[in-house]
Amino acid sequence: MTLLLLFLLASLDGALCGFRTCMGRCPLIRKKGHYTIGVLRGVLAAQVVSGFSLICLLIVAAFARDPQLLRGDLEKSAVRMLFVFIPYTVLVLGNIALRVIPSTDIRSATSVFFLGPLTGIRPFVMIIGVLAGIWRAQLHETVFLGLFVLALMLSVEYVLNFYCSRLQQRQIRSLI
Amino acid sequence: MQPEISDLVVQHDPKTLIRLPVNKSEIAGIFERFENKKALRVIERIPAKDGLLDSIAVDRLMLTVHWEMQRLAEEFYHGRRVLQIVRATIEALHSNGLKGPIRIVDVGCGIGYTIRWLAARSALPQEGVELTGVDLNSTLINEANRLAAAEALPCRFFHGDAFSADLRGHMYISTGVLHHFRGDDLVAFLRRHNSETTQAFVHYDFQPWALAPFGSWFFHVIRMRTALARHDGVLSTARAHNADALVSAAQTAVPELASGIYGAKIWNTPAPRVFHALVGFRPELVPHLKQTLGRKMGELQ
Numbered sequence: 001m002t003l004l005l006l007f008l009l010a011s012l013d014g015a016l017c018g019f020r021t022c023m024g025r026c027p028l029i030r031k032k033g034h035y036t037i038g039v040l041r042g043v044l045a046a047q048v049v050s051g052f053s054l055i056c057l058l059i060v061a062a063f064a065r066d067p068q069l070l071r072g073d074l075e076k077s078a079v080r081m082l083f084v085f086i087p088y089t090v091l092v093l094g095n096i097a098l099r100v101i102p103s104t105d106i107r108s109a110t111s112v113f114f115l116g117p118l119t120g121i122r123p124f125v126m127i128i129g130v131l132a133g134i135w136r137a138q139l140h141e142t143v144f145l146g147l148f149v150l151a152l153m154l155s156v157e158y159v160l161n162f163y164c165s166r167l168q169q170r171q172i173r174s175l176i
Numbered sequence: 177m178q179p180e181i182s183d184l185v186v187q188h189d190p191k192t193l194i195r196l197p198v199n200k201s202e203i204a205g206i207f208e209r210f211e212n213k214k215a216l217r218v219i220e221r222i223p224a225k226d227g228l229l230d231s232i233a234v235d236r237l238m239l240t241v242h243w244e245m246q247r248l249a250e251e252f253y254h255g256r257r258v259l260q261i262v263r264a265t266i267e268a269l270h271s272n273g274l275k276g277p278i279r280i281v282d283v284g285c286g287i288g289y290t291i292r293w294l295a296a297r298s299a300l301p302q303e304g305v306e307l308t309g310v311d312l313n314s315t316l317i318n319e320a321n322r323l324a325a326a327e328a329l330p331c332r333f334f335h336g337d338a339f340s341a342d343l344r345g346h347m348y349i350s351t352g353v354l355h356h357f358r359g360d361d362l363v364a365f366l367r368r369h370n371s372e373t374t375q376a377f378v379h380y381d382f383q384p385w386a387l388a389p390f391g392s393w394f395f396h397v398i399r400m401r402t403a404l405a406r407h408d409g410v411l412s413t414a415r416a417h418n419a420d421a422l423v424s425a426a427q428t429a430v431p432e433l434a435s436g437i438y439g440a441k442i443w444n445t446p447a448p449r450v451f452h453a454l455v456g457f458r459p460e461l462v463p464h465l466k467q468t469l470g471r472k473m474g475e476l477q
Binding site for chain 2: 023024025026027028029030104105107108111112116117119120161165168169172173175176
């Protein structure tokens with residue numbers, strides 16, 4: 001259950017990364033399609049990361065001396081991570097929900113005062129969350145898996161940004 | 177006051193509007209005098225041929241920056257904000273007996289976000305309002321026209337002088353243009369509104385206040401990707417004119433219009449908005465506008 005929750009959070013994070021990385025790269029006015037593709041790209045990237053993580057987990061579990069102990073240790077670590085990730089997610093989703101209010105000032109304020117800074121601290125939240133998870137881990141395997149997943153998740157936005165940037169530059173070169 | 181990089185890398189002959197070659201070391205020298213290493217790094221990365229900036233590389237960079245800058249307008253719901261005051265002004269014009277089509281001109285429109293937004297999201301074109309944008313940069317105008325055509329938007333963009341006889345309008349709008357004019361140039365720019373046709377102007381720009389430079393820096397670091405957009409965005413806030421300077425310039429330049437500041441405070445609290453607007457209206461429009469816009473409209477002089 002805990003791992004499933006982490007998977008869902010990773011997918012949501014991927015979706016938001018996908019959305020962010022395609023912002024400012026399409027100058028049309030009506031661009032739902034552009035954003036939809038961006039979000040789907042982000043979700044797909046999160047699935048790839050989750051898939052790699054699962055493969056790595058299975059390999060580590062296959063070679064573990066005590067698979068039951070590893071499973072318990074991973075579960076406890078994941079719970080500790082959720083203590084960091086869930087409040088952050090609630091803050092992000094809460095601010096996105098506030099944008100339903102039809103006020104240009106409230107919508108702009110959520111962007112400037114909350115969503116912007118929350119985006120800025122995202123890498124630190126991820127690092128703190130994973131460190132909180134593996135800090136009291138009993139097994140080296142748990143620490144390794146935590147750091148491996150952290151590296152993968154941090155690379156998602158970088159890779160998506162790189163991809164979208166290449167796409168944008170190709171488009172601009174075709175214009176000029 | 178330091179110039180913005182974008183003001184220097186693209187230069188035009190003021191009379192013919194022909195693009196002029198830009199000497200790389202010359203503009204680098206300007207920022208060297210200010211010891212502005214960030215600007216120097218941006219200029220250093222722009223390719224040059226025989227000491228002159230490669231115009232194609234500059235155009236590609238400017239397009240990337242303008243695509244990115246549109247995001248800022250989107251996040252601030254700028255289109256909606258402009259629509260509110262434009263609609264109130266048009267109602268005031270109609271109630272004062274102006275018949276026939278009304279032409280809105282976006283001065284220094286860049287890739288024309290505001291005009292394209294109004295064309296896509298409002299009923300103004302169906303109501304006989306002609307939406308146009310004018311800029312000195314032909315690359316940006318070509319892009320604005322391409323984007324409008326791609327979405328079949330009822331608006332047009334022109335390379336030229338927004339105040340010339342063939343392009344002039346009833347209402348002038350702009351976003352982030354005023355701070356580019358320093359000293360007497362601001363009065364000279366506003367003086368160009370002096371025409372029988374001109375009924376109103378609404379010029380949005382950054383509102384300077386104590387935390388604006390920090391806020392702008394933070395926003396640009398988080399949201400903007402190109403170094404030029406980050407540099408010029410932050411500098412724009414520092415270069416922005418305060419309300420007194422803007423109103424005083426407008427009163428000197430166009431005394432026949434009632435001028436003031438619009439939308440400076442959030443819900444009439446002391447909290448400032450990121451943008452405020454220097455506005456000017458024919459005096460007969462003012463009562464209707466005050467009634468429609470209420471406390472958002474400051475004192476008009």
